[in-house]
Each structure stands twice: as structure tokens, then as C-alpha cells.
Amino acid sequence: MFESAELGHKIDKATYDAEVPALREALLNAQFDLAQKAKFPVVILVGGVDGAGKGETVNLLNEWMDPRYIQVHAMGEQSDEERERPPMWRFWHSLPPKGKVGVFFGSWYTAPIVQRALGEIKNSKLNQRIEEINRFEEMLCNEGALIVKFWFHLSKDAQKKRLKTLEKDPKTRWRVTKFDWDRFNIYDQFRKVSELALRATSTAEAPWIVVEGSDARYRSLTAGKILLEALRKRLQEKPQPTTSKSPPLQAPIDRLDVFDRLDMKQKVAKKKFDTELEKYQGKLAMLTRDARFRNISVVALFEGNDAAGKGGAIRRITSALDARHYRIVPVAAPTEEERAQPYLWRFWRNVPRTGKFTIFDRSWYGRVLVERVEKFCSEADWMRAYGEINDFEQQLSDNNIVLVKFWLTITKDEQLRRFKEREKVSFKRFKITEEDWRNRKKWDAYETAVCDMVDRTSTNTAPWILVEANDKNFARLKVLKTLCDRIEAALKKRK
Amino acid sequence: MFESAELGHKIDKATYDAEVPALREALLNAQFDLAQKAKFPVVILVGGVDGAGKGETVNLLNEWMDPRYIQVHAMGEQSDEERERPPMWRFWHSLPPKGKVGVFFGSWYTAPIVQRALGEIKNSKLNQRIEEINRFEEMLCNEGALIVKFWFHLSKDAQKKRLKTLEKDPKTRWRVTKFDWDRFNIYDQFRKVSELALRATSTAEAPWIVVEGSDARYRSLTAGKILLEALRKRLQEKPQPTTSKSPPLQAPIDRLDVFDRLDMKQKVAKKKFDTELEKYQGKLAMLTRDARFRNISVVALFEGNDAAGKGGAIRRITSALDARHYRIVPVAAPTEEERAQPYLWRFWRNVPRTGKFTIFDRSWYGRVLVERVEKFCSEADWMRAYGEINDFEQQLSDNNIVLVKFWLTITKDEQLRRFKEREKVSFKRFKITEEDWRNRKKWDAYETAVCDMVDRTSTNTAPWILVEANDKNFARLKVLKTLCDRIEAALKKRK
Numbered sequence: 003m004f005e006s007a008e009l010g011h012k013i014d015k016a017t018y019d020a021e022v023p024a025l026r027e028a029l030l031n032a033q034f035d036l037a038q039k040a041k042f043p044v045v046i047l048v049g050g051v052d053g054a055g056k057g058e059t060v061n062l063l064n065e066w067m068d069p070r071y072i073q074v075h076a077m078g079e080q081s082d083e084e085r086e087r088p089p090m091w092r093f094w095h096s097l098p099p100k101g102k103v104g105v106f107f108g109s110w111y112t113a114p115i116v117q118r119a120l121g122e123i124k125n126s127k128l129n130q131r132i133e134e135i136n137r138f139e140e141m142l143c144n145e146g147a148l149i150v151k152f153w154f155h156l157s158k159d160a161q162k163k164r165l166k167t168l169e170k171d172p173k174t175r176w177r178v179t180k181f182d183w184d185r186f187n188i189y190d191q192f193r194k195v196s197e198l199a200l201r202a203t204s205t206a207e208a209p210w211i212v213v214e215g216s217d218a219r220y221r222s223l224t225a226g227k228i229l230l231e232a233l234r235k236r237l238q239e240k241p242q243p244t245t246s247k248s249p250p251l252q253a254p255i256d257r258l259d260v261f262d263r264l265d266m267k268q269k270v271a272k273k274k275f276d277t278e279l280e281k282y283q284g285k286l287a288m289l290t291r292d293a294r295f296r297n298i299s300v301v302a303l304f305e306g307n308d309a310a311g312k313g314g315a316i317r318r319i320t321s322a323l324d325a326r327h328y329r330i331v332p333v334a335a336p337t338e339e340e341r342a343q344p345y346l347w348r349f350w351r352n353v354p355r356t357g358k359f360t361i362f363d364r365s366w367y368g369r370v371l372v373e374r375v376e377k378f379c380s381e382a383d384w385m386r387a388y389g390e391i392n393d394f395e396q397q398l399s400d401n402n403i404v405l406v407k408f409w410l411t412i413t414k415d416e417q418l419r420r421f422k423e424r425e426k427v428s429f430k431r432f433k434i435t436e437e438d439w440r441n442r443k444k445w446d447a448y449e450t451a452v453c454d455m456v457d458r459t460s461t462n463t464a465p466w467i468l469v470e471a472n473d474k475n476f477a478r479l480k481v482l483k484t485l486c487d488r489i490e491a492a493l494k495k496r497k
Numbered sequence: 498m499f500e501s502a503e504l505g506h507k508i509d510k511a512t513y514d515a516e517v518p519a520l521r522e523a524l525l526n527a528q529f530d531l532a533q534k535a536k537f538p539v540v541i542l543v544g545g546v547d548g549a550g551k552g553e554t555v556n557l558l559n560e561w562m563d564p565r566y567i568q569v570h571a572m573g574e575q576s577d578e579e580r581e582r583p584p585m586w587r588f589w590h591s592l593p594p595k596g597k598v599g600v601f602f603g604s605w606y607t608a609p610i611v612q613r614a615l616g617e618i619k620n621s622k623l624n625q626r627i628e629e630i631n632r633f634e635e636m637l638c639n640e641g642a643l644i645v646k647f648w649f650h651l652s653k654d655a656q657k658k659r660l661k662t663l664e665k666d667p668k669t670r671w672r673v674t675k676f677d678w679d680r681f682n683i684y685d686q687f688r689k690v691s692e693l694a695l696r697a698t699s700t701a702e703a704p705w706i707v708v709e710g711s712d713a714r715y716r717s718l719t720a721g722k723i724l725l726e727a728l729r730k731r732l733q734e735k736p737q738p739t740t741s742k743s744p745p746l747q748a749p750i751d752r753l754d755v756f757d758r759l760d761m762k763q764k765v766a767k768k769k770f771d772t773e774l775e776k777y778q779g780k781l782a783m784l785t786r787d788a789r790f791r792n793i794s795v796v797a798l799f800e801g802n803d804a805a806g807k808g809g810a811i812r813r814i815t816s817a818l819d820a821r822h823y824r825i826v827p828v829a830a831p832t833e834e835e836r837a838q839p840y841l842w843r844f845w846r847n848v849p850r851t852g853k854f855t856i857f858d859r860s861w862y863g864r865v866l867v868e869r870v871e872k873f874c875s876e877a878d879w880m881r882a883y884g885e886i887n888d889f890e891q892q893l894s895d896n897n898i899v900l901v902k903f904w905l906t907i908t909k910d911e912q913l914r915r916f917k918e919r920e921k922v923s924f925k926r927f928k929i930t931e932e933d934w935r936n937r938k939k940w941d942a943y944e945t946a947v948c949d950m951v952d953r954t955s956t957n958t959a960p961w962i963l964v965e966a967n968d969k970n971f972a973r974l975k976v977l978k979t980l981c982d983r984i985e986a987a988l989k990k991r992k
Contacts, residue, residue: 003952003953003955005755005952006749006754006952009755009757010753011751011753012751012753013751124621126619126621126622126625129625129628130621130624133624133628143742148744149744150744194957197956197957198957201956204883204953205881206741206743206877206880206881206883206884207742207743208743209743209744209880209883211744211746212952220751223750224749224750227747228744228747231744231745231747235744235745236742236744239740242737242740245734247638247643247701247702247731248704249643249645249704249706249727249731250726250730251706252726254501254719255508255715255719255722256507256508256715258504258505258507259501260501262504263504382701385701385704386700386701388701389700389701453501456500456501457498457500457501458498458699460498460500461498461692462689462693466500
């Protein structure tokens with residue numbers, strides 16, 4: 003992969019000086035169009051060999067382009083905030099919105115490649131990380147992002163020469179540290195691992211572009227021109243409808259689904275409810291105050307039919323929790339800022355630090371429920387969402403987040419009863435709108451979507467809990483008990 | 498993933514009898530359209546729990562549909578032919594052409610899932626296989642295939658009950674063997690591994706469809722209807738142009754490429770050539786007759802400029818080989834049968850058994866050379882080909898195939914000289930056509946394509962060997978020496 007980047011590419015000063023002004027103007031124009039149309043974000047990755055001009059190129063891009071629409075993210079050591087979340091959190095956090103350019107100086111590739119080169123992780127782990135990266139970038143591309151991946155390369159000789167030259171000059175001696183020579187000593191290993199990683203992640207949508215780094219003018223002009231052509235090509239493209247190539251999902255031919263097997267008549271009488279409620283709230287309070295809880299976190303998400311009682315169930319949880327440690331995230335229509343990002347972005351924003359308890363009142367499953375049924379997104383979009391959601395949740399689990407997913411279900415009759423009651427009772431009237439009645443008409447379409455969701459996202463690590471909610475007492479206790487069980491099991495594992 | 502397939506789905510006989518005739522007719526009609534239009538192949542995978550009706554469903558599909566256009570591949574133990582080739586060879590071999598249906602009873606999923614459930618392979622290995630499967634299926638989808646993946650499921654209780662029932666009846670007792678009970682004993686493990694594999698391979702383009710297997714009528718009608726709708730949906734789709742989303746590849750801005758660094762003046766004089774030729778042909782003869790050679794195989798591929806002397810170089814190799822053990826595969830325009838398959842199919846056909854020596858005179862690189870330059874395929878197609886080719890070659894390497902890739906290069910002047918000579922000399926005139934002159938006009942476009950090819954497919958395991966071929970003697974010796982070195986290194990590793 004590096005053959006062409008060890009040839010001694012060079013651009014003379016006269017050519018450089020003659021070409022740069024036009025390039026800068028063209029880049030600014032392209033950037034202006036990008037910002038005006040705001041149809042897609044641009045993600046630029048800058049990686050490569052130390053001393054190959056990564057930093058210089060980033061500085062130059064910043065200088066050449068309009069700084070209002072470009073943001074550089076130098077990814078060094080993780081902060082506290084970052085360490086307590088899944089590794090990809092910091093990158094999600096920094097994704098550019100549509101119309102803007104994000105430059106990642108150090109990216110999701112850095113850690114896996116360096117760790118493997120140093121022998122800190124095995125090949126199988128590297129392959130796993132590569133696989134995660136491919137899925138992540140595929141998602142970004144599907145969400146419309148333009149990804150430009152630069153790898154700045156130096157041959158071993160060139161790197162050595164550079165370090166020696168810097169060391170000789172008293173003015174630059176300070177720039178060469180033991181760290182640089184340590185890195186140089188693993189050059190061969192680094193090169194081998196990089197080659198493997200670059201090859202495995204050079205997809206048709208986001209191929210790596212290897213640039214020889216020894217000559218500054220060649221490097222800068224190359225990066226600028228490649229970026230310009232990439233922007234121009236994408237800006238000229240007409241948006242295409244995304245058609246789903248998958249066989250259509252079909253409801254069971256006998257109309258039997260997971261809800262038919264639920265016993266919707268289950269009830270808990272008032273007196274028993276009061277005793278049990280106190281018991282499980284007490285247990286939840288103890289568990290979340292356990293010392294070991296500081297090493298895990300909890301994400302509980304609630305989905306369900308309209309009027310199924312999500313709010314009431316949530317209140318029975320939070321009254322057992324310490325207000326400093328929990329947060330409720332109500333999920334409604336996305337904000338303008340959120341619409342300019344991949345759809346999972348607004349949920350990544352809310353991934354808790356360790357020791358915290360986060361409750362999502364509705365969630366990322368909106369993609370395969372309301373967005374599917376109301377056709378807010380295309381079939382291809384919600385079909386790929388199942389896999390993207392599973393990937394997301396896997397990352398949560400890997401980071402010691404106990405994820406508990408509740409679907410609160412009521413029968414169609416019970417919903418009607420509750421709707422009517424809400425219309426009658428003055429303090430409940432704000433809870434019922436025209437939209438609820440409209441949704442009710444699509445009961446069957448929603449039920450199909452829910453069944454597909456359960457089939458495709460209920461996993462060993464994060465199973466769906468179907469909660470029979472015709473009786474509020476029963477539902478609330480089932481939610482509390484399940485939460486306690488799951489947290490208890492997680493704490494036990496931590497000893 | 499299995500929730501909906503443990504509900505006890507059932508279809509009564511009256512419903513079944515009423516629905517089947519129309520379904521069969523519709524399936525036959527869809528199959529007729531498929532065959533007439535011959536725009537895409539249909540790949541049906543049948544997997545799942547033993548006893549869940551996999552075999553019965555396959556038989557039924559065969560019965561319902563037109564047997565001329567459907568072929569069932571029961572993938573049991575590997576044959577000799579198969580064992581000596583990469584694991585995916587047998588599946589490539591059996592892929593249906595456009596317009597036809599291929600049913601895989603046992604598929605590329607079987608071995609990884611069963612091996613992991615039995616603890617024969619580790620999780621990291623399973624993940625690697627899953628990743629390979631995803632890339633393979635992605636390639637099939639990109640090549641237009643409709644993939645329908647059925648997983649027939651039984652709960653643990655249902656499987657046990659089925660085995661017991663069969664055992665009780667003297668007429669069916671013979672059907673239950675120790676093997677069945679052994680399999681039953683790893684049910685939990687099998688389920689867990691299957692869930693993981695199904696989830697990780699349920700992509701937007703080729704999602705798994707889990708079908709409860711206990712009731713034959715439900716199972717059959719479900720499979721038939723799903724297949725019908727999948728066929729209908731795809732038959733109705735209008736073909737869409739595939740646009741490449743990647744940033745455009747660009748030639749180096751200083752026009753310096755790998756060929757500029759070659760010393761094209763290298764020559765070998767007649768006398769020295771004769772001695773060296775004898776020496777290296779002798780060495781090659783010895784190496785390929787070494788006992789250890791029976792455990793490896795060699796694939797040597799030749800690409801190069803027109804008139805660069807591929808044929809002559811190949812003859813200098815083959816004259817050292819045993820005619821029973823080598824084969825030359827000349828690659829010209831694909832046949833009708835080959836055009837109805839993914840483009841790598843015709844090369845998979847020719848992957849050698851162990852102990853064999855195969856020479857490709859031109860190769861799969863046509864995709865990123867002539868097909869790219871002449872626009873026989875879209876940019877999106879050749880962009881993804883780099884990754885697909887790397888995957889293919891990795892499988893060859895993993896299977897102890899020594900892959901040696903030669904690019905024979907001559908200068909533009911030398912080509913002109915040879916073209917003119919060919920026109921003059923009567924016995925060489927068949928070697929020069931109008932097309933050669935046309936190609937020559939696209940010299941620069943080809944050179945760009947070759948450089949991209951080298952950059953994106955020269956890897957540690959299978960590097961490109963650029964051969965300076967202005968002097969035929971020099972080129973022929975370099976080819977022979979390189980081959981000897983690579984084979985010698987491979988034999989040494991085998992002790």
C-alpha cells in the first residue's frame with residue numbers, strides 16, 4: 003500500500019506558489035457551497051507516520067479554509083469524561099453537522115493500530131476493532147457523510163533522516179524526544195499493522211489515500227487538491243432515493259405474535275402493591291447506593307403504546323433514586339442541531355458516565371417504530387437501523403452499562419378506555435391530543451413494527467422486557483423487579 | 498431473536514389447502530419472470546435447528562417450483578476436491594447464475610456455528626468468519642443477487658418432544674440416532690452461538706428470517722409466501738445506476754509514479770542469459786518436484802502492457818514444469834455463463850488443488866484495469882473491487898497458495914517498436930490488431946489505473962512484482978528468479 007509514497011515526490015516552490023492561490027479560492031468556494039446547501043457533513047481523518055507532516059497539514063487546512071465551518075479535533079489522551087464512556091463516544095461527540103467540516107487529527111484508528119504495534123492487543127482484537135470501524139464508517143456513509151481519509155507516510159530511512167536532522171540543529175533539537183525514538187524503533191511493526199488496517203478499511207465508499215509526507219509542498223498541495231475534488235464531486239451529485247434491496251419483512255401468516263402469548267389479565271391488588279412497591283423501591287435504593295455501583299451504570303429505556311403508563315412507571319423508579327445520580331431523557335422530535343447529525347447522535351450525547359442512572363422516555367427505537375410507520379425515513383434506513391442499534395447497544399454493554407429495555411403494552415380496548423378517561427378528567431386532558439387518535443388508527447402497523455423490533459433487537463445482553471400494563475400496579479412492580487434483578491446480577495459479577 | 502419462533506405458530510389444514518394452489522401458481526409465475534428477464538440470481542439459505550423442517554422445506558420448494566430453474570446444494574462433508582481448496586470454493590462453485598434459484602441446504606454459516614457450539618473454535622475465530630461472511634454477502638448483493646436467508650427454529654422443549662415422539666413409534670425409531678441426541682445436548686450452546694451469528698449477519702440487504710419449525714403447514718406456507726414476496730419486490734424494482742460515493746482517486750500531482758523509479762535500461766546479454774536460464778529453470782524444476790510441494794500450490798498471474806512479453810515469460814516457466822501439474826488459464830472476454838455470475842466467479846473456478854501450478858495470462862485485475870478504463874463497469878464497481886480482490890487473495894494465501902503477481906512493463910517507445918515489428922514480420926502479424934493501437938492511445942489512463950492497482954492491492958502476502966521488460970532476457974530471468982524465491986520460502990516454512 004505504501005509503494006507510491008516512497009518515491010520521493012516533490013513539488014518545486016515556483017509551481018507551489020503559482021498553484022496555491024487558485025486552490026485556496028476554490029476550496030473556499032466549495033466550502034461555501036457546502037455550508038449553504040448543508041446537505042452533508044465532511045469527515046477528514048488525518049493519520050500516518052510520525053513526522054510525516056500530519057500536524058502541519060491540519061494547520062494548513064485550517065489556514066486555507068473558512069474557520070467558521072471547520073473544526074479540528076486533536077484526539078490525545080482520553081479525559082475523565084471520555085474514559086468513563088465507550089471508546090467511540092468522544093468521536094460521536096465531535097462529529098461535524100451537515101454543512102461543516104470536521105478534521106480528526108488522531109482518529110478511531112489510532113488506538114487499535116498503536117496498541118497492536120506495541121503488542122498490547124492481539125491480532126483478533128485488532129480485527130474486531132477494524133470490524134467495528136467498518137460498521138461505523140458504513141453508517142456515516144449511509145447517513146450521507148463524505149469521509150476523506152489521509153494517511154501521511156514516510157519510509158523508514160526518511161523518518162530516521164528527519165529525526166537526525168532535527169537533532170543536529172540546536173534550534174530544533176528540543177523537538178526530538180525519547181518518545182520519538184521509541185516510536186521509530188517499532189517502525190517495522192507499525193508499518194505492518196498499518197498496512198493491514200488500511201487495507202481492511204479501504205472500502206469503496208471511504209478508501210484511504212496514502213500521501214508521501216517528506217516534501218511539505220507536495221504533501222500540502224496533494225491534500226488540498228484531493229479534498230477539493232472530493233467536495234466538488236459530492237456537491238455535484240444529485241441525491242438518489244435509497245431503495246431497500248432486502249426481501250420485505252412479513253408478519254406471521256397466522257397473525258400470532260409475541261403479544262398474543264401475554265397474559266393481559268394479570269393484576270396486583272392495592273394492598274399487596276403497596277407492600278411490594280416499598281420492598282422493591284427499598285431494594286433499588288440499596289443497590290444503586292452499593293459501592294460497586296460506582297463501576298457500572300444503568301440505562302433503562304421505555305417504549306410502549308400511547309397511554310400505556312410509561313410516565314407512572316418511571317416515577318416509581320426515580321422516587322427510589324438519588325436525584326444527583328439519575329437523569330430522565332424525554333425523547334421527542336429531534337432539534338435542528340440533532341437533525342444535522344446521524345440519527346443515533348442524540349442518544350450518544352446522553353450516554354451516562356459510570357455510577358449514573360439514565361432513563362430514556364422513548365428512545366432510539368423511534369427509528370424502527372414511528373419513523374418506519376409514518377415513513378419519516380426510507381425502508382433502507384430503518385432496515386439498516388436494526389444492525390446499527392445492535393452495534394450501539396453492544397458498545398454500551400461492553401462498557402459496563404446495564405441496559406434494560408421495557409415495552410409497556412396495553413390492549414386496544416384498554417387504550418380506548420384510558421383515552422376517553424383522559425378527555426373527561428380535566429387534569430388529564432393535556433395528555434390526550436389529536437395525534438394520539440391518529441396513531442391509534444395505525445394500531446396494526448405499529449404492532450407489526452414492534453414485533454419486528456423485538457425479533458431483531460432482543461439479544462442475550464439486552465433482551466426486550468414485555469410488560470403487561472393493563473393493570474398499572476402489575477406493570478410498575480414488574481418494571482421495578484426486573485430492574486433490581488438486572489442490577490443485582492451486574493453487581494454480583496463485579497464482586 | 499427467537500422470541501417469535503417459540504409461540505406455537507400453527508396453520509390449520511383447511512386454510513393450508515385453500516392457500517397452497519394460488520401460492521404455487523404465483524411462485525411459478527414469479528420464477529418464470531425471473532428466468533425470462535435473467536437480471537439477477539436468487540440465493541436461498543436454509544439453516545436452523547435440527548428437526549425444524551429444513552429438509553422438508555427444501556423438498557417442498559423443489560416440488561412447488563419449476564425444477565429447471567432451481568438447484569439444491571446439500572452441503573455435507575467436503576469432498577477431496579473441496580478440501581484442497583479454500584473453504585468458500587464449494588459455495589462459489591454452486592452459485593446460481595442470473596435468472597435461477599440456488600438453494601443452499603447447509604451454507605457458509607454451518608461450519609462456523611457448529612464448530613463454535615462444540616468449542617472447536619474460539620470466539621475470535623467465529624467473529625472472523627462472520628466478518629468474511631458479511632463481506633461475501635455484501636459482494637453478492639452488490640453484484641445484484643437476491644439473498645433470502647431462512648432460519649428454522651425449534652425451542653428446546655419442542656426439539657426434545659420431537660425426538661421422543663419419533664423414538665416411540667416403531668416406524669420412525671430408526672430416524673433418531675446418537676448423533677441427534679448429541680446435538681440435542683448442545684442445544685443451549687448452539688442457540689447462543691446462532692443468536693450471535695444471526696444478529697451479526699442480519700444486514701439491511703440480507704436479513705435473516707426466523708421461522709418456527711414445529712408445524713409443517715405453518716412453516717411451508719410461511720417460507721413460500723416470504724419467497725414469493727421477495728421475488729415480486731425485486732422483479733418490480735427498476736434498476737438504479739450505482740453512483741460511487743467515494744472521493745475520486747487522483748494521480749500524484751507531480752506525475753511521479755512507481756514506474757518512474759524503475760531502471761528500464763537493465764539488460765542481460767545472450768550468453769549470460771542462457772546460463773542463468775538453465776540454472777533457474779533447473780531450480781524451478783527441482784522445487785516443484787520437492788515432496789513438500791504436494792502441500793502447497795502456486796498461482797502465478799501475469800499482467801502487463803500490450804506486447805510486454807507475457808507469453809514468452811510464461812513459456813520459460815512452463816518448460817521447466819511437469820505438464821501434468823500445471824495449467825495456463827488465458828483470460829479473455831467472459832463467456833455467457835461467466836457473465837451471468839459475479840465477476841470473480843470465473844477465477845474461483847480455476848483455483849488449483851494442492852500440488853498444482855496455475856498460470857493466469859491476465860487475471861481478475863481486468864476489473865480495475867480494462868473494465869475501469871473502458872467503462873465496462875461503473876466507478877462504484879471497480880472501487881469496491883480492490884477490497885473484494887484483497888479478500889479473494891487472502892483466502893488463497895490462507896489455503897497455502899503461493900500467489901505471485903507480475904506486472905510486465907515496457908516503455909511507450911519500446912511498445913511502438915514492437916508493434917511495428919509485429920506488423921512487418923509475417924508470423925507475428927496475428928499478434929497485432931486494431932485494438933492494440935486503440936489501447937495504446939489510452940496509455941495514460943491505463944498507467945493511472947495500474948498505479949492505483951499497485952497501491953491498493955500490493956500487500957505483504959501478495960506484493961506486486963514490477964518487471965522491467967524492455968529487455969526480454971532480463972524480464973524472463975527476473976520472473977523465474979522471483980518465482981523460485983517465493984516457492985523456496987514457502988517450502989522452507991513447511992519444513
